[in-house]
Amino acid sequence: MQTRQSFLANFAPRQSSGSRACHVAGRLATAPIYCLSGTGLEVTLLDYGAGNVRSVRNALKRLGYSIKEVTSPQDITRAQRLVFPGVGAFEQCMGTLRRYDYVDPLRDYIQAGRPFLGICLGLHMLFEGSDENGGVEGLGIIPGRVTRFEDYPGLPVPHIGWNTLEQRRPSSLLADLDHRRVYFVHSYRATPSPGNEDWVLSTTEYGGPFVSAVQRGQAQPLDDGHSTGLARRVIACLDVRANDRGDLVVTKGDQYDVRDKGAEGGGDVRNLGLPVELAGRYFSEGADEVSFLNITGFRDFPLGDMPMLQVLRQASEGVFVPLTVGGGIREFTDAQGKFYSAVEVAAEYFRSGADKVSIGSDAVDAALQYFGSGKQKSGNTSIEQISWAYGAQAVVVSIDPRRVYVADPSATERPCVRTKLPGRNGEEYCWWQCTVKGGREGRDLDATELARAAADLGAGELLLNCIDRDGQGNGFDTELVAAVSAAVTIPVIASSGAGTPQHFSEVFHGTGAAAALAAGIFHRKEVAISAVKQHMHEEGIPTRLC
Structure with a gap:
């Protein structure tokens, strides 16, 4: 020193x-x-x-x-x-x-x-x-x-x-x-x-x-070189769930159907690897960030979720890129009647190694409250509390929308776009309905509306999923990503549907996405992170090559 x-x-x-x-x-x-x-x-x-x-x-x-x-x-x-x-x-x-x-x-x-x-x-x-x-x-x-x-x-x-x-x-x-x-x-x-x-x-x-x-203080000369500019990020996502033996594994399925098909009632939870090991692999392969989504039942009691907290502690010892964790980041009252604020819950994950927390269904409720009050901020939502304490950059809002087709925009009060992918009955317009509980329930709220509300409440980034594309491997919903990116001035992460390196260049060339996320194709080694980044580089998309 x-x-x-x-x-x-x-x-x-x-x-x-x-x-x-x-x-x-x-x-x-x-x-x-x-x-x-x-x-x-x-x-x-x-x-x-x-x-x-x-x-x-x-x-x-x-x-x-x-x-x-x-x-x-x-x-x-x-x-x-x-x-x-x-x-x-x-x-x-x-x-x-x-x-x-x-x-x-x-x-x-x-x-x-x-x-x-x-x-x-x-x-x-x-x-x-x-x-x-x-x-x-x-x-x-x-x-x-x-x-x-x-x-x-x-x-x-x-x-x-x-x-x-x-x-x-x-x-x-x-x-x-x-x-x-x-x-x-x-x-x-x-x-x-x-x-x-x-x-x-x-x-x-x-x-x-x-x-x-x-x-x-004293300084000495350096050589320079290399290109400049903000790189587009490639993020590896790990859906983490407890299997029937209570062990946390990385899994993937079609809209949260994560069990292998078997006799009577289905098989065990699909196991694509252990969270810490896979996170370490993705860091070595050049992932710009790693995101953990906790979809296990522990998320109902986040401060009692010791296995997930331990995953973060162990991953942070060897993974030296930002770690995001989502699932259960909200206020709650435990079985003994003790209340925990959203800030207290988030703080435990930050102390365990997370750099950002992702808020999902709770953000939908916050947005509905926001619009219902005439766009007044209560200061009580998870987004506002965590953003105030840790800064907007620590809060990611995860949006899970699905397409709703209409024959004419006048048929709905939600904002519509003209789509190049018509509905089953030839409908030329659509909007994206926000969902909660892993896509199982819909709300009368469009993805762009939720995005604007989240940004105003203090979120620093949006993770934009697409239920219609999840696990399909047909590419990102660029119309959705473009619409949401144009609606806000905070970074948007495109998610759901990646199957080839070309899908990443398509979403970066065709939308304002700041990052793109994938899961299954990386877990199953169908596409390497390095191959994605090399393709982006060849397409003239700023990226960090390792």
Whole structure:
């Protein structure tokens, strides 16, 4: 660890060494912890109790560091190397630092030029303040204010995915990273200005340049090269369910019919592999993210779902790309009558290794409540609560729609599109009805309406499934994806129907999708993730090649 050097960045590097820095709220800051391994040195970790800090601990341990936790202001003062994974929302972060009297010791430590690795809010809190949460004062070390990305057509916010760094001045700390893609996920950013130009190490382009790394201290030259721009993501999804023996397995079926066909009542739950092993395989093959969907009965009691929490803990030890978990992320009351808020439920998954949580049926109820109140926000929905505590980038809303055909748009109050795939009776118009409970029940709500409500309530990303295409292998419903992508300014993940690499290029060329997800074709090794990405590259679609 070099001394008198402070380096902070807005990204999370993902390298073949397996170092997994945090990537929640899209901000990384570091001294050269990232570059060393096997030294046996101690790192002091300031965990203020929000977000996925487990991934940071795993990365540091893999690099050979022992970890000392901050439990008092004196621990910050005595630290030789300080890591601050400030995951979450600005107000909660600064409020916690003030409550525990960490502000002055932290400011003094950084201003003294001592080795510091700030992750996520660990960068943003160094500025004078942030517009997040209505406006909050920061540490005031770096001139400038953190503001929200502006909404532009075709520029989803949050900024999520693999984008490139453009180095503003030489630094050995960005060795092999200048102009290479690193992972971002954030809605707020600091912008370069004459007042902070002495700090800015690199910027990234997203509707204009923003500060992706800052540094104080000695620096050395680097080589550059490689293409630039935000990459389209390829996500591997694992449907996880308990089999009849209680073991969690990765499964896949037709609209949640996941049992092998057998005598009387069907066979056992289809077993396509173990969750942790498959997640590790997909990381090695180049998946940009891994998503776990918990479809087992445990989801009715999420905080008692120890097997799924253990899957996350074990996966986060060796999978160094973002992990999303869905299934049961909502408020509930246990058998003893104790109430748990949605934030408490989500917090347990974050602590276990998740970077994002996915909300499904609960989001439909929230949207119906939202429209029923004249688009008024109650502040009580799962989306609003988790977004407020952890930031929009931590909340994914999963939409499960199915096509409803009509002969004429006047036949329904729902928004319709003219389709190139007519219905059985030649109907030329359709809308997409939202469903709940794994597609078993429909609601009088269109997918674009749910998308708009989710975005307004605070979701940072949409996972767009399609019941009609699930397991068919005939390609994504590009009409659906195009309609929803055009309706919102947050990223949309296309899901359901992938069967070939060409299906990925079709959805990226034909819609505004930021990512595409597949499950069965990867589980059964019908298509390799590397083949998908190579095809995307050949088609001119920005992608991260491993």
